[in-house]
Amino acid sequence: MKYMILFIVLFACIFPLQASSAFQAIDNAWDDGTALILKWELPGDSLRIAISQIDESGIATLIHESLDLSSEFKVTELEPNKDYRFSLTTYALSSGDSLIYQTMGKPTQQWFYMHKLALLLLFLLIAIAVLYNIYVARRGKELFIRRINGLDSMEEAIGRATEKGKPILFVPGIGDLDDIQTIASLTILSHLAHRAAEYNSEVIVPCRFSMVLSAAREVVKEAYLRAGKPDSYRENNIFYMTDDQFGYVAGIDGIMLREQPAANFFLGTFYAESLILAETGFSTGAIQTSGTANAHQLPFFVVSCDYTLIGEELFAASAYLSRDPQQLGSLKGHDFGKALFIVLIIIGVVLEMFGIGFLRQFLSIG
């Protein structure tokens, strides 16, 4: 026993193991319990700091190195409600020894992401504005919505296809069904197919994903039913082509050149293929309407298409085409959102000019 105590005392002299406030593991506040913040404040004669994470079997893995005597480091990708052990090793010039500090911490899950408070407030404000305008529209108030040429041209495009006896090509983009642009595209397809059914025009819908295919078929079928022409619906006109981006483009280019559609609609998510599609369509002389929220592809569509739905116009299309007062009311909510952003931008610019960073910090989500 005597030797045991002597050994411990000697060990403590050589490696002064310290679980003091010099090195602490603190739970990262307001998060999903996957991070701890390691804080250290060491004596002035310490050199080069190495922090290791010690697993259950006692094996230490180096996770961070620093030269700062007083700093902090965020350990991420941890499991919630689990104890974690860390050690900090440094070399003290005064004693000529290595110093080892150990600490433990447990990341815990919180019930709110505090850094998203600004996002929540903006979300609530705009949601209230949208819901209020829907309520106002329900009560019969006339709402002014500006003209969207790209959507007004739909009638013209369908009319032209009917006159020429040629089909209409509708491309719902290269996004899958979990992409809101594809959903917006399908809502426009619903209106287009309804009008096309009334005019007895054929609509061709090549799809890139099977999920989009099944949704597009359902949408077009219902549109033909609504138009009272279920017999005119042709399931084979809505078909799956390929998952491959450029294979899909090649297939659509082939359709445009062989079938020579009188009107092409490119609505949804588009990337590098946008210009290939739009230029091929342009070369066939079809009347072309495009729309996407992908800002980088808009210039290509603007150049090659007769009408382009820019950004939010794609999402407003369904409300605009249906003329449903409730949906139109929601568009007014967008306008409130825009006004709010303009005001925030102006206030933010003025505050930043005077060196006040409060608003920028409050609105920063990252």
Add this chain to the structure above:
Amino acid sequence: MKRTLPMILTFLVGMIVILSEFIPHFPFSKINSTLESWYLIISGFAMLLGLISLVRVNSSKVASKEENWQYYLAGLISLFTMVIFGLLWGMQETAGLLGHGESIQNWLGKKPFDYLFDNAYLHLSATMFSLLAFFIASAAYRAFIIRSFESNLLMISAIIVILGRTSFGTMLTSWLPQRLYFLQMSYMTDFIMKYPNTAAQRAIMISAALGIFGSSLRIIIGIERSYLGSDK
């Protein structure tokens, strides 16, 4: 019921996903990844639908000898060739029903599926992508024709950016003294890309985000129903 049940599900799932954006605690912390996994499982089943559609549409055109039926036949042959090769000998490290097909690999240098993928598919895909260069030229020509004040501005900006991105453009204005740095082509290019271009793109992105917000809200509260096939 055909409309009501999907609408109730949409509302519930939509609200849960919104809440999970702000609540880090379990079970909300796992909801998004769980829903994504469910989506992948469903789309796996839907892939079969796509395959059936592809075969049915193409084979009916071949059977009725429609115009250009040879292309549809070529598409079907390509599809089945890849499927059969993949099933029999697998691809890359994965074995097929007949193993890795060592003798065929000795002959071709690769597995048949990989051989066709690398030597046919990749080149065809690259060919389609490379068409973009030619289409950009023709589209740019149309865009830069001076018809109005705006197209004039567009053309001037485009010339500055195109020249500013090349060493020739930098050389053109390199003789300018340091105090006239703002007239140097590279500086003007960076200015156009950094300020007017970024500002316009952000404006589009903000408006698109608001559009997505409104559209999602309409779908969640059931005002927008045309994605279900009917708006009634």
